Amino acid sequence: MKFSKSALLTFAVAASASPTKRQSPGACPSPVRLDASTNVFRQYTLHPNSFYREEVELAVQQISDPSLAAKAAKVADIGTFLWLDTIKNIERLEPALQDVPCDHIFGLVVYDLPGRDCAAKASNGELKVGELNRYKTEFIDKIAEILKRYPNTAFAIVIEPDSLPNLVTNIDQTSCQQSASGYREGVAYALRQLNLPNVVMYLDAGHGGWLGWDSNLKPGAEELAKVYKNAGSPSQLRGIATNVAGWNAWDLTPGEFSRASDAQWNSCQNEKLYVEKFGAALRSAGMPNHAIIDTGRNGVQGLREEWGNWCNVNGAGFGIRPSANTGAELADAFVWVKPGGESDGTSDSSAVRYDSFCGKPDAFKPSPEAGQWHQAYFEMLVRNANPAL
Template sequence: MKFSNSAALAFAATAIAAPSTPTLQEKPREVQAGCASAVTLDASTNVWKKYTLHANKFYRTEVEAAVAAISDSSLAAKAAKVANVGSFLWLDSIENIGKLEPALEDVPCDHILGLVIYDLPGRDCAAKASNGELAVGELSRYKTEYIDAIVKILKAHPKTAFALVIEPDSLPNLVTNSDLQTCKDSASGYRDGVAYALRNLNLPNVVMYIDAGHGGWLGWDANLKPGAQELAKAYKAAGSPKQVRGIATNVAGWNQWDLTPGEFSKASDAKYNKCQNEKLYLDNFGPALKSAGMPNHAIVDTGRNGVSGLRQEWGNWCNVNGAGFGVRPTSSTGHDLADAFVWVKPGGESDGTSDSSATRYDSFCGKSDAYQPSPEAGSWNQDYFEMLVKNAKPSF
């Protein structure tokens, strides 16, 4: 997936401060699946205080294969620990819904399985690298073949807890890229599709977070109120479902949690964005969401933000060179609105190809601060994974 590719509306950098308490993920894999009785999640509370983000078997398999290909024994030992870190499973196509039930086989009762709901018609209207399978106008397929199929599986597994990130990039693109014809064409489908997802995934064993971009996207002074209103509109159109907890920020992003001053605080346009890190973004966007009538707690993706100062511009989103794994998932964030730091983007899977002749090539993947060569979005990049391990902060 990618973020808005509008340079003028670039993304703010954020910084991650390592929590003082132990992280939750680096421990032996558990195999007992499910709970003895049905799970009920109270979305008015921080469920991450009780549940550990599950290390799903699909990312584990990718990591284990990557470890086997590493000849440096010291690096391999560090890389092997990544397999035990909880991360979200991306259901980014109708076909990939087939991964869901196998992923449920080893989820113990005190774990929560993270899922990314990501297949809107005309997906990523401002990008090329991560365009989806459904065309604009195929909303009925999104509802019946995608959302309804996921709902059926979640209902069949009431003894497992689920955390959902709803449609990365969708509503933020309608705020900042409304001038693009592709986004104009996608707008009604995005709004209707997100509302449908929220309404139908509103199950007792589910907690939901709507994607809200990040501080350098909706954090601009001019975007805060419109952004909050756009998300709140979808939430209300869904009937204000009680299992919506708030938002997800920095998904697949590079921003730091509390770096001060911010990574681009000296940029000429920095005065127009008070959200120079993700902590400041929550400080400002959270109240805007509340005013708009929507829950405002958040999870923050720290999967690849261990290193700052790498991007030439805030809007550079693709396979940033020099990146490292960030803070492991934990509910110890030190912020009332930040429920947890989580790994949403599977580190090692490419953001997009650097091959300029490819159909899905996006120019951001060919920039000088993007790692090259890189394969198609979602494909494994062994060298990039090893770089993330080497540059991890805190280190493994």
């Protein structure tokens, strides 16, 4: 995902088996121990990571309108998760850990399963089905080694967006059938290896328009809970992440698609309802059920033709800023997981990774490949931010 930056690579330190502990100047004076039975976002502020900060600062330089540029510059100071979506991009992690103060928590997305995102083309990954050993040894193990070198820094990790939800709703597709065993074993391995004292983990659970359908709630919860238990019920798993890179409103009533012809079969018409109802199903299935909700791009509603449309939705705006003040017991925090301005997928129908969702009428065009910086889209998110920047 995202383009390379030589300035960051200059400072990159390759992950190794060395037990040497390295700390940034502002890190805590002693090892961090996160209590995953509590909401750690009440104690820590989501860190504005340096990788996204540089993307935003470069984007601001390209904006000629002074007023818009001033608003865009504020985005650099908003906490956002760093995505590790290839083995090579692990290089981005350690340089970004050099400026994390003690009262911040570093957001991290782990996203590189073999046969990744089996039901879409735009976000297909580097590892092929069957390359589970590479995922374990070259990806998860290397990330774990780095986290162990920074015991005085707090981390919040989102585990493999879209993976297990795809096994619930898209298992009829051959690609998802082929990926299923690798997904389950890979996610369980990630949960075990990243179960560290200074880490709190959230397992991706799609969103209310995906697993929120009445017929999906119980199977979805059981799928996630089974993997959690196969991982040994890791103590640092707090619950789930919802709406990652998504567009659903937190508490819009009636919901965006509440008047659709099939709305009667989905009682989760916003993410608040989804967190409550899916949370109850998770509790019954025996898994922790607190949640973080991605509000990075859901500031404007009523833009999509269908609930499942996910690619570079036209007219979108930045949403609620990261905060632990959600007003809901099961909702730990609003967070920005998806870095606003990085494309969901290309609108070029001749491209190998072209996905038809990126060509739909409600998708922004033109758009570059998934993960590449999308200047026009970023400026739109700034203009349409709600609350305003």
